Amino acid sequence: MTLEPRSERNTMLLNLGPSHPAMHGTVRIMVELDGERILNSEVEIGYLHRGFEKTCENRTYFNLLPYTDRLNYVSPLINNAGYALAMEKLLGIEAPERAQYIRVLMCELSRISDHLTSVAAMGMECGAFTVFFYMMKAREYIWDVIEFTTGARMTASYIRIGGVRADLHPDYRAALEKAVRETRKVLKDVHGLLDGNKIFLDRTKGLGALTPEEAVSYGWTGPCLRSTGIRYDVRKARPYLVYDRMDFDVPLGANGDNFDRYMVRMMELDQSLRIVEQTAAAMPPRAPIAVGDRRYVEPSEAIRVSRSQRVIGPVRLSPNLEGSEKDVYRDIQAADRRWTLPPKEDAYTTMEGLIDHFLFFMKGRGIRPPKGEVYFSVEGGNGELGYYIVSDGTDRPYRLHLRAPCFHVVSALERLIKGRYVADVIPTFGSLNMIGGELDR
Amino acid sequence: MRPERVIGNLEKRFPGEIVEASKDGEDLVLVIRPEALLRIMGSLKGPPYSYKLLLDLTCVDFRRDAGAFEMVYHLYSLDANGRVRVKVRLPADAPLLDSLAGLWRNANWLEREVYDMFGVVFRGHPDLKRILMYDGFEGFPLRKDYPLRRRQPKAVKGNST
Amino acid sequence: MSENYLTTKIEDALGWARKFSLFHYPFITACCGMEYMSTACAHFDLDRFGAGLTRFSPRQADLLLVVGTITMKLAPVLRTVYDQMAEPKWVVAFGTCTVSGGIYDNYAVVQGIDTIIPVDVYIPGCPPRPETVLDGFLKLQEKIRHQKQEWRCGRKE
Numbered sequence: 001m002t003l004e005p006r007s008e009r010n011t012m013l014l015n016l017g018p019s020h021p022a023m024h025g026t027v028r029i030m031v032e033l034d035g036e037r038i039l040n041s042e043v044e045i046g047y048l049h050r051g052f053e054k055t056c057e058n059r060t061y062f063n064l065l066p067y068t069d070r071l072n073y074v075s076p077l078i079n080n081a082g083y084a085l086a087m088e089k090l091l092g093i094e095a096p097e098r099a100q101y102i103r104v105l106m107c108e109l110s111r112i113s114d115h116l117t118s119v120a121a122m123g124m125e126c127g128a129f130t131v132f133f134y135m136m137k138a139r140e141y142i143w144d145v146i147e148f149t150t151g152a153r154m155t156a157s158y159i160r161i162g163g164v165r166a167d168l169h170p171d172y173r174a175a176l177e178k179a180v181r182e183t184r185k186v187l188k189d190v191h192g193l194l195d196g197n198k199i200f201l202d203r204t205k206g207l208g209a210l211t212p213e214e215a216v217s218y219g220w221t222g223p224c225l226r227s228t229g230i231r232y233d234v235r236k237a238r239p240y241l242v243y244d245r246m247d248f249d250v251p252l253g254a255n256g257d258n259f260d261r262y263m264v265r266m267m268e269l270d271q272s273l274r275i276v277e278q279t280a281a282a283m284p285p286r287a288p289i290a291v292g293d294r295r296y297v298e299p300s301e302a303i304r305v306s307r308s309q310r311v312i313g314p315v316r317l318s319p320n321l322e323g324s325e326k327d328v329y330r331d332i333q334a335a336d337r338r339w340t341l342p343p344k345e346d347a348y349t350t351m352e353g354l355i356d357h358f359l360f361f362m363k364g365r366g367i368r369p370p371k372g373e374v375y376f377s378v379e380g381g382n383g384e385l386g387y388y389i390v391s392d393g394t395d396r397p398y399r400l401h402l403r404a405p406c407f408h409v410v411s412a413l414e415r416l417i418k419g420r421y422v423a424d425v426i427p428t429f430g431s432l433n434m435i436g437g438e439l440d441r
Numbered sequence: 442m443r444p445e446r447v448i449g450n451l452e453k454r455f456p457g458e459i460v461e462a463s464k465d466g467e468d469l470v471l472v473i474r475p476e477a478l479l480r481i482m483g484s485l486k487g488p489p490y491s492y493k494l495l496l497d498l499t500c501v502d503f504r505r506d507a508g509a510f511e512m513v514y515h516l517y518s519l520d521a522n523g524r525v526r527v528k529v530r531l532p533a534d535a536p537l538l539d540s541l542a543g544l545w546r547n548a549n550w551l552e553r554e555v556y557d558m559f560g561v562v563f564r565g566h567p568d569l570k571r572i573l574m575y576d577g578f579e580g581f582p583l584r585k586d587y588p589l590r591r592r593q594p595k596a597v598k599g600n601s602t
Numbered sequence: 603m604s605e606n607y608l609t610t611k612i613e614d615a616l617g618w619a620r621k622f623s624l625f626h627y628p629f630i631t632a633c634c635g636m637e638y639m640s641t642a643c644a645h646f647d648l649d650r651f652g653a654g655l656t657r658f659s660p661r662q663a664d665l666l667l668v669v670g671t672i673t674m675k676l677a678p679v680l681r682t683v684y685d686q687m688a689e690p691k692w693v694v695a696f697g698t699c700t701v702s703g704g705i706y707d708n709y710a711v712v713q714g715i716d717t718i719i720p721v722d723v724y725i726p727g728c729p730p731r732p733e734t735v736l737d738g739f740l741k742l743q744e745k746i747r748h749q750k751q752e753w754r755c756g757r758k759e
Contacts, residue, residue: 018676018679019629019676019679019680019683021628021656021658025630025631025632025635025670026631026676045572045573046571046572046573046574046575046673046675047631047673047675047676047679048631048632048670048671048673048676049573049574049673049675049710050632050671050673050706050708050710050711051582051589051706051708051709051710051711053558053583054582054583054587054589054708054709055589055706055708057589058589066705067705070632070633070705073632073633073636074636089466117636117639132643133643133644136639136640136643136644136645137643137644137645139640140640140643140645143640153637153640153731154633154636154637154729155633155728155729214546216493216494216519217493217545217546217547218545218546218547219494219495219496219545219546219547221494221496230519232519237522238522373465374465375465375468375497375515375524375526377496384496386496386497386515388497388499388513388515390501398501399501399502401497401499403496403497403515407547407550407551407554408547408550411546411547411549411550412546412547415546436631436632437632437633440573441573574675574710575674575675582709582710587709588709589707589708589709590707590708590709591709592709593674593709594674594677594712595674595675595677595678
């Protein structure tokens with residue numbers, strides 16, 4: 001609702017943001033105050049609207065993958081997974097089993113990183129700087145694991161249509177165990193610092209509460225909805241990837257206030273760590289690589305030799321293609337060459353591989369799904385992250401729409417802070433976990 | 442409630458308003474007439490269907506092919522774990538539709554976004570103004586005739602509004 | 603007053619003091635904010651370089667660290683924040699979205715903040731690794747150390 005200063009009352013208009021340390025980026029909250037009590041407020045968003053949906057209409061289905069990373073940028077691999085799964089539903093293909101387990105592992109690591117960042121930011125804004133430093137330390141270990149395999153700490157563009165880009169790093173288990181151990185230590189510390197902390201409890205208990213009916217009416221999903229007591233988790237309601245084989249609980253809150261949202265996220269961190277351990281233990285083995293004296297052929301020599309005869313030996317690929325060799329390709333990418341890239345060795349040495357490679361990237365060709373539309377949702381860090389893709393048969397999407405979970409969560413902010421003090425805005429807003437890239441797209 | 446029963450019930454209660462009904466996997470897809478939007482949505486929200494969660498509300502610009510905007514609504518039922526997609530076609534020269542802000546509270550912001558991006562006007566919306574672009578922006582960016590790279594810098598007047 | 607031994611030594615001292623006590627204002631918008639958080643925290647400590655103290659008001663800061671995409675809607679705010687800072691001030695463009703608009707070449711994104719405010723150091727990357735950020739800070743420190751320091755009252759440029 002629009003704010004106008006009322007002339008008959010002695011009220012003050014205060015502007016929080018858009019550049020504000022506690023505004024998680026860029027949200028502007030204009031409040032009308034009577035002393036310190038908020039009478040009315042107006043939340044203005046759109047300061048990070050980067051034209052994602054319009055840009056995607058001008059990119060091919062393969063090219064727009066990096067744009068999906070930058071939506072919910074604290075859990076980028078979940079956005080990748082959502083897009084890849086929506087496209088796989090549209091195309092009617094499925095990724096190999098090992099790729100699905102790897103996807104679950106990466107999604108849960110991203111979810112851990114999302115919740116760590118959210119609780120850390122909420123703590124920092126309430127003044128608990130130590131919580132922020134501890135959780136950032138744990139997040140670094142998680143990002144190390146992601147970086148070993150994908151090559152990037154954050155925006156990885158790793159989960160592709162048809163599978164994943166590369167296989168897990170051979171030494172990932174040591175890094176993963178260290179990350180899980182450190183995260184558990186940090187969680188124990190943060191529980192000790194915040195759960196019984198009188199200042200934190202005063203600022204979060206009983207504030208920012210929403211009844212379950214109102215939460216559903218506002219379209220809330222994810223941890224915010226579960227904190228009101230409604231059990232809705234897309235991983236359980238409509239299981240995707242291999243979540244139906246994993247054993248995990250869905251923590252619920254009781255009151256729907258700030259403290260419950262914080263607690264639900266902390267408990268979900270435990271559950272995500274459980275899923276990570278189960279995935280690592282149940283990971284299907286990769287295809288056995290033939291042992292023996294294998295002489296690696298340099299790419300230039302392989303290309304030269306392949307002009308006259310078939311190349312037998314393995315081709316030494318450049319280090320940034322590590323993990324996507326032909327031997328492991330069967331485990332990480334679906335076999336249908338219309339929708340996935342051929343392995344590099346084939347592109348170097350066989351005519352069919354070269355043709356597949358070029359047809360994949362040529363303008364007007366590549367991934368051209370049949371005409372139709374699809375809506376697919378995954379459980380993002382904030383709730384149901386849905387992709388609605390309309391395809392008209394060409395190589396570019398006709399319309400790509402993201403169902404952003406925090407758009408609905410933040411739309412309730414005006415209702416949550418009405419009648420409260422200015423100081424209550426900060427923990428309330430922090431507990432909602434607004435991510436600008438997802439909110440404004 | 443199973444999708445087939447939902448279709449059967451709705452066709453009995455609203456004869457002639459449902460243009461098309463189909464299934465997309467486990468989800469139900471309905472195309473309805475714009476005049477019946479409020480009535481059908483109201484009955485979908487209440488018992489016995491109970492699609493209480495408005496997941497999403499968006500628009501697609503089909504003016505080049507079909508001469509119409511197509512509004513797409515996704516509803517979800519927590520009790521029955523069922524999803525329905527409702528589509529409404531609006532004529533290109535008169536994109537006017539009833540607002541669902543009275544039924545679902547998140548429809549408020551969602552409809553503002555559709556107005557901002559496509560120019561669809563919602564009757565009965567409490568406060569229909571731009572949400573993602575700044576006030577004073579000309580044009581509707583997600584329409585197909587708006588070029589991606591058109592620059593419209595905001596005038597910097599020295600105060601931050 | 604002409605340049606002599608005393609004024610050059612004073613300028614050296616000022617440059618040394620200014621470069622090791624940067625109070626930055628992080629104008630954070632988007633994904634680069636996550637890498638900023640990593641740089642500022644324990645693993646890749648920014649405090650080692652004297653720049654760890656974050657000022658949350660532009661009036662108390664001398665370094666405007668623009669982190670993340672700047673949209674047309676936010677551009678006047680950025681300009682206002684820059685104008686509110688007192689001299690001497692420096693601007694660091696953190697991330698390719700601030701350097702040149704990044705991967706977003708469309709109706710809503712400012713194609714590089716140097717169209718609005720003068721920039722001293724550009725740190726590319728999407729997002730830049732913390733080591734890159736620290737390298738950018740070191741370059742900024744070199745620049746501050748060697749530039750002409752503004753310290754004489756009433757002097758007009």
